[in-house]
Amino acid sequence: MKILIVDDSRAMRMIVRRTLRQAGYGQHDIEEAANGREGYEQIQSTKPDLVLCDWNMPEMTGIELLQKLKDEGHGVKFGFVTSESTDEMRARANEAGGLILIAKPFTPDSFKGALAPHIS
Amino acid sequence: MGMDLDLDFRSPAEEACAVMLGWDATHLAAPPATDAEAPSFRGEVSIASSEGEADLVVAIDCPRETAVAVARALLGADEDEELPPEDIQDAFGELVNVIGGNIKGLIVGAVRLSIPSVQLIRSWRQLDADLPGHPVFQMWLEHEGHHLRISVLATTRKPKNKGATP
16 A cells, blocks of 8 residues: 655654554555645655645645545545644545544554554 | 633643653743753744734744754654754754644634744844743743743734645
């Protein structure tokens, strides 16, 4: 399975990658992008199975990226990893087709709980 | 300002330090002695209740050595590993982003969080003289000699980096 991490913080991309490994998903092919626009281009070119995306980023935000993918009929599985997890944001993510919302700070267990239904 | 500020903002900072850094941080009742001439970091995010002006700034201040310790903890770097300045700024900014985002989540009426900005300032004295607003909440956390000051400040300036949430 190919997983794309989209976050404007290199440190956070590294932490997400490490947490995926700690949660038992280290065998998957993990790629990175530094903002929504880069993420969009990478989704077109490398066709990941799952996108784990920050919400608040320069260039293109996570919700803008998800909306664009939805508008184009792209069916990639999409989840947010974000420091904000209000009910309103969860509702907005669900409405746009987001399957997962993991709140920062997170643990390997919170990753496992959120990802298990979506990763074979 | 349209936001409820009768809140205790301690838990987002304590939780972020515990989960992200592995720090069992102590809440200090009084400010610790700080070296006024020590180069220091300030990371901040703005929280707004509407488009345009920011209503609050969450500022996290610390001596440079503490920011380096934060970056080492986040990046899983060894004690003796030299980190490039951009990695220190990026990692410290992510701690600020997480604490700021969780503080925003506690505030009824908050709609927008900026992208974090991080500055290395020549001295603590200079940093302390230039708070970006009026404190409505302030706390100090200590872990193994490292100190972080977390402030929530009322302000009316334009956000430095316009965010896009929700």
